[in-house]
Amino acid sequence: MKLTTLLAAIGMVGMASAPAHAADDCIARGDLDQIYCDMDGDLVADAPAADQLVDPDTLVFAYTPVEDPAVYADIWNPFLEHLEKVTGKEVHFFAVQSNSAEVEAMRSGRLHVAGFSTGPTPFAVNLAGAVPFALMGADDGRFGYTLQLYTRTDSGIDTxxxxxxxxxxxxxxxxxxxxxxxxxxxxxxxxxxxxxxxxxxxx
Known part of the structure; x- marks a missing residue:
């Protein structure tokens, strides 16, 4: 990932609580919440005006809710260290308990960078001003995941x-x-x- 892409994305996500336009000034919003505007038509919130930018001393990162957040905190350590290096800021991992809590934390400005699951991503974009900039993939270029259905072997559910x-x-x-x-x-x-x-x- 290019440094400029990473920094731009952090900036956009970090400013989620600072709308680009007052609600009555915006003539192009799409499905975004009324505190955001999409004048360039790219389906995500526009960056805030220069006088509305925020510059937190500490960045907060969260990953989508999982059963054991402590395990994921360790897995994300290399990324968090990289983020600290390229931004010059402290970065803290925040374990969220639900998808809605993660979206709300970003909307309120308490969460700056996050890994969202695919389902909540539209909510994060429309309600919290999140700007997707990357997705996880394998070293060979593959990305995505599969839907799997599990049953007990003695359930009688075979198809x-x-x-x-x-x-x-x-x-x-x-x-x-x-x-x-x-x-x-x-x-x-x-x-x-x-x-x-x-x-x-x-x-």
């Missing part, structure tokens, strides 16, 4: 069709792979969530 009449755990309402993707993909295989099976959320 997607066997989900009919069952209770199926989706992860959370805003999760892409854990909720939105099954709702989009399973009907093509003859199973409609909440019509053919009961949806419960596991968190």
């Amino acid at each position: 997607v069709a066997d989900l009919k009449g069952k209770r199926v755990a989706h992860t959370s309402p805003t999760s892409n792979s854990g909720n939105l993707a099954p709702r989009a993909l399973l009907p093509g295989q003859g199973i409609v969530p909440e019509q053919d099976y009961e949806v419960v959320y596991s968190g």
Whole structure:
């Protein structure tokens, strides 16, 4: 990742609480919250005016909610050290408890740089002024992930069709792979969530 890209992204995300235009000045907003503006039409919030820029002494980074945040804090250490080096600022890892808490922390200016899951990304962009600038990938250039469905070996569920009449755990309402993707993909295989099976959320 180029240093200029990283710094620009930090700047844009770090200014999320400082809107580019007053609500009544903006004539192009799209789906963004009323405190943001999108005059250049790139579907993300415009940068704040020069006199509205903020320059926090410490940057706060968060990664999408996971079962054991402490493990991820260690995994992200090389990135946090790199961020400190290129910005000259202290960087702290903040473990969030939910997708909505992560979006709200950025919206309120308490979170400056974050790794969002795919599902909450549109909420982060539209509600918190987040500007996506990178995605995780493998060394060979591959990126993305898969939707996987797990059952007990003795459940009697061996095919997607066997989900009919069952209770199926989706992860959370805003999760892409854990909720939105099954709702989009399973009907093509003859199973409609909440019509053919009961949806419960596991968190």
